[in-house]
Amino acid sequence: MPRTGRNTWLPDQHGAWAMLAVPFLAGTLSAPRPRWAQAALFAAWLLGYAAVFHGQQWLRLHRIARRRPDAAARHVRPALVLGAACAALGLPLAAAHPRLLPAAAAAAPFVAVNTWYAWRGRERAPANGLAAVVPACGMLLVAAGLGGMPAASAWRPALACLLYFAGTVPYVKTMIRERNSRAYRRGSVAYHAAALAVAAFLSPWLAIPFAAYLARAAALPGRALKPPVVGAIEIACSAALLATLVPVFSA
Template sequence: MTSQTGTGPRSAPATGARVGRPASPRRRAVRRFVPPQHGAWAMLLLPWLAGVLTVGFRWPHLPLLVAWLSGYLLSYYLLLAVKTRRPERFRGQLTVYAIPTVLLGGLVVAAVPSLLWYAPCYALLLAVNVGYAARRDERALLNDLASVVQSCLMVFVCATIAHVPPAGVTVAFVTLLAYLAGTVLYVKTMIRERDSIGYRRASITFHLLTAAGMFLLNPIVGAGFLLLAARAWALPGRQLKPVHVGVIEIGASLLVLLATVIS
């Protein structure tokens, strides 16, 4: 799965060092096996946390989390191999992350076989990612949104493990889907499309419409989305550094998680 702030494999993981500062073996190993996609972690953890906190923890949720994270890392290097057309370059990463993904994913499916119903959805969405990676156009908006849907489906997966019907987590799913889709637009206005008036208007409009819809769904969630709309209107154009954008989104993610759980 790709990330919301840097969807897909933007470039090969850095293996070199800064001039005059040779990288330690440990740092080189981290750069080789951990992708520089910091925004992806919130996108991965938020739906899992929302799902578990909504339906209650069951033991398969823990191996599911590890398989989910290792599966993201596996997909990152898989898409990078597709993009660069050099799969042999990433054989080590693919092997390392395939093992826990298959073993722990298999354990979860063995415990809850009905999870296999989600396989076609994830396969289709991953195919979208692969297609954009092959075209080297992984920054496309549709590719970002496909990754958002992949992430949000985890809410339903967590519910299925707890034998909770989809209706029991629909509000959580819709809330996270609206938040992450809006964040795709917002982050583009802060980094990749910071000079695009069209993207800025689209982001503000989406956030305002979403806030209005969320008020109808749940006033508590709606109030949180008003704050998100305010940040989508006020922050673009202020030349914030990516690290500052990330810190703000950590706070926004926690706000959305809190509103989702208490609503």
């Protein structure tokens, strides 16, 4: 059934929501002094993602669907309204916390890469997925910094998030679009084995969830699981990461 009304305002990239939320929440909950500014920034972060999503969809559809201008036009209003809401929250925050401006500047090249892939209609490219992972995980540093955690302490949980979410890019490929590719499976397992080693170096406690991630990367491809099941497993994996990061790295 086609989505109608305001349901179409919510991006349908379900896996992106965990990637947006887990690093930010880990940084917020691990910081010694949680602030209301973090809640406002989280709302602006989600609104900004949704606005950029609609802008990119407009760009993609405007290029490939010239005979159906309505397909692209339906993304204009959500992009403008959500973008304005993001600015209404984000600009006062940036004025009160100027450290947010360098963070936004650092994220801009990755957003540009995602926009280019959307324009080319290649949003499923692995490089596009990895480009989205980096700023999402970098938000852990931003949220933690607002709460008084120095970057010298926050880089380890941020790297743990990067290790996990970068690994979802090849793993999800092996479950859906590249389910018959042995090369993808071998690459995914090799990556998760290396990620386990790095995570255990960051904290022995991280070896527990990352061993589970390696096991699922090795055992689940080829079992013909439906996408909703794959998504549910990844939600559980994301929750396990958050549940590990907060007590291990809390300041």
